[in-house]
Amino acid sequence: NAGVTQTPKFQVLKTGQSMTLQCAQDMNHEYMSWYRQDPGMGLRLIHYSVGAGITDQGEVPNGYNVSRSTTEDFPLRLLSAAPSQTSVYFCASSSGTGINSPLHFGNGTRLTVT
Amino acid sequence: AQSVTQPDIHITVSEGASLELRCNYSYGATPYLFWYVQSPGQGLQLLLKYFSGDTLVQGIKGFEAEFKRSQSSFNLRKPSVHWSDAAEYFCAVGATNGGSQGNLIFGKGTKLSVKP
Numbered sequence: 001n002a003g004v005t006q007t008p009k010f011q012v013l014k015t016g017q018s019m020t021l022q023c024a025q026d027m028n029h030e031y032m033s034w035y036r037q038d039p040g041m042g043l044r045l046i047h048y049s050v051g052a053g054i055t056d057q058g059e060v061p062n063g064y065n066v067s068r069s070t071t072e073d074f075p076l077r078l079l080s081a082a083p084s085q086t087s088v089y090f091c092a093s094s095s096g097t098g099i100n101s102p103l104h105f106g107n108g109t110r111l112t113v114t
Numbered sequence: 115a116q117s118v119t120q121p122d123i124h125i126t127v128s129e130g131a132s133l134e135l136r137c138n139y140s141y142g143a144t145p146y147l148f149w150y151v152q153s154p155g156q157g158l159q160l161l162l163k164y165f166s167g168d169t170l171v172q173g174i175k176g177f178e179a180e181f182k183r184s185q186s187s188f189n190l191r192k193p194s195v196h197w198s199d200a201a202e203y204f205c206a207v208g209a210t211n212g213g214s215q216g217n218l219i220f221g222k223g224t225k226l227s228v229k230p
């Protein structure tokens with residue numbers, strides 16, 4: 001049972017480069033979300049989705065795009081990476097509405113932008 | 115706006131001692147409250163949750179938490195800490211966006227170190 005799978009585990013980008021962080025879940029969860037984790041800041045919500053074809057912004061959406069073409073996948077795109085996007089990124093999914101069911105987290109992607 | 119405060123950034127306890135991690139929330143209605151734990155290099159794992167009913171909730175790994183509405187608190191406790199409990203702990207509140215959907219707002223975390 002894979003749960004939530006994130007790839008890659010580590011990534012180094014140069015300023016201005018683009019990339020996509022992948023997230024896939026095999027639990028048929030409707031709700032998926034992306035968080036970034038920075039030292040002393042806890043987890044901050046970037047984008048979330050309550051089902052295929054539906055996405056919405058979280059607390060810190062600038063510089064990131066998402067799409068949800070299938071229930072299983074929720075990729076996060078950085079169009080033009082900036083050093084401020086150096087962080088650890090977590091994808092999470094839930095069977096509920098996002099607040100009444102526990103979140104299942106992936107193991108994270110550590111991104112460095114130089 | 116909804117918010118979560120974890121006043122302690124870092125706590126060190128001796129193995130076998132009791133533990134209490136503090137969490138205060140700001141939310142207008144009855145909140146959904148959670149505690150998550152993160153081991154180094156890992157994602158977060160749910161320890162326990164409170165939605166309604168009994169204000170003392172039991173979780174995994176011997177943890178419990180008590181919801182106190184009058185104090186807007188949801189403190190996490192464990193009677194006897196084990197070395198494997200060393201990790202970072204996050205309190206979170208479920209916040210609605212005006213509809214039936216919502217998101218979790220996390221505190222900044224408390225790092226727990228355990229002395230032998």
